[in-house]
Amino acid sequence: MSDDKESKTEAASEKKISDAVAQGNTPFSREAPVFASIMGLLVFLVFVVRDQGAAFVRRLTLLLEQPRNFSVETSPDAKRLVHALALEMGRFLLPVLVILLVAGIAASIFQNAPRIVFDRIQPQWSRISPASGWKRIFSTQGFVEFGKSLFKFLAIGGMSFMVLRADRYEIVDAMFVDPIGLPEFLLTLSVRLISAVSVATIALVAGDLVWSRLRWQRDLRMSRQELKDEFKQLEGDPLVKARLRSLAQDRLRKQMMAAVPRATMILANPTHYAIALRYDQSESDAPVVLAKGADLIALRIREIAERNRIEVVVDKALTRAMYDHVEINQAIPAEFYRAVANLLVYVMTRKRR
Template identity: 50%
Template sequence: MADDQDKDSKTEPATEKKIRDSIEKGNQPFSRELPILASFAAIAIFLLFFAYDTGIRLAGFLSTFLERPEEWRLETELDAISLYQTVFIEIARAIMVVMFLLVAAGIAASVFQNMPRFVGNRVMPKFSRISLIGGWKRVFGVKGFVEFLKSLGKVLFAVVFLYFVMHDVDVRLLQGMVTHPLSFGHVIRDLAVELVVTVTIAMVLIAAADLLWSRYHWLEELRMTKQEVKDEVKQAEGDPILKSRMRSLARDRARQRMMAAVPRATLVVANPTHYAVALRYVRAENAAPVVVAKGQDLIALKIREIAEEHNVPVFEDVALARSIFKQVSVDSMIPSHFYEAVAELVRIIHGSRNGAKTGKSHS
């Protein structure tokens, strides 16, 4: 009853932090049907592309081994070992491909669902896992009953699917038995391929449904109460590492915004390398010049570099650059006691521009 009430109170979807913590603990959604599907797909590939040649090779070896036993010497212990090694190698060659395909398919199915990671807690021994009472609850509890119903439904679905596809298999077997033995081998192979492919197609549908269900069920299990969400937000805001990272991101954004504003500046005052202040003055926009960017050392050099690239005048005034840098923040107008010094620089800019225009008109 308490569990039901607890589930009812979990109305909020899991946060990114809870999902990340769950994954780090090894609690990830996993469909058991996908590896089974991969195994059937591997067997189908083997039957389609490798089984015939493998069967012919193995049949040739067995015919020699069984029909002409006099060709194999068994006089000494070394002869027996040699015969054993020969038989073992032939059988290993026959099953090596299918074993490789099965292993590769299993690994691929696991990696497709979740990237592999080592989680120590998952491999640590826990006595609760070998508890008879706990095992009884897992097998005969509600969850075990649901798993039983799912397995029963999968079996019934596969049986019905196979019936509609393989209903005429007895007729085909009888027809194949009256043909040449080699032709009958092809009939058996074709039936085996159809059987495995049919089961594989059925497993595609089952695995797709189970994969979606496992993801949905996992997210439902991770749902949180409103109080848990509030506690997590408070914890995140109080985390010094997170705060430091947020401050670093804010500084990076502010720096990028400043650098983007330098090309729109009217002038830059420098000191000459330690400080740089970019000012913008457009009479229609503000009553006084506005600091659009400022910086020290490397940032100051970057401001000067961008200004020179965009033909923004740069003036070297040690006292003025240092004073504005210390007293005025970015996106703020300069105080009145800087008006006269900055106005003089603005007049120089306008004078040089007017002189350039006059020179062009005379030319």
């Protein structure tokens, strides 16, 4: 396994990254939603509790100070009382639930676009296997999670200790002051504690975001053989492509050789290059290239031409110049009209004689 990991030295390809994202394998920091929830709780305490908290306390005061006004002699009376208390508690806690939910979803969307992947929710034995769980605990990721938990414990505990230690005299005095001011004091103390906790976790969240992305990229790394195999899948096997290209060239070569007997003349140089030209005013206004080739193919073209009594004209300069500028089954370029026309006149004159 270690050798397999060491061989994966190449960065993941675009295809592997897109496949991983499609399967739900994306970099995700678990600390980011926790931090977002802490910030949402802080927003709730600062902007919601001050307004709704006072009204909530007044309603509860009626129950605590005047319990005789609520009749609980029968079971329906008790149900109505419980229903009323639950309604007041729900009205007070609903904003914090909404804020925490929105904060957690926003933190997740900030890291990755939401997508539905059914493969991620299918049951897998490795998730409940004791052996797999034991390996995860003592893996690199397990040690990292332990380090993050230890850091959170020390940082949050230290910041909370500092805040409580600074307000220790006010906390003691709160037991002897008017209870009316106690909710405001508790709210202020809670805001300070949560603010300190959020400051302590900022560095942890930033580090975890970077670590989760680096670990994700490391897990997706590929070996050179995997890159070659993927390239073969995308572009096709080079051996197969070479074989297909060879078959196509053979087919084209056979078609050329079959068309050589229809040529009017053959331009040669004298053995390295050969071009088969056909000129018929009823078919085309300019000579058309039926075949061309070099070395062995050129010799083969000349052999077929001699067998079919087709005139072979040796012109080294013209043949070499035309070879790179003409295409099979196409008319010759205009710059060669005059030179080829003179040769055609020469060939046709010889045929008449």
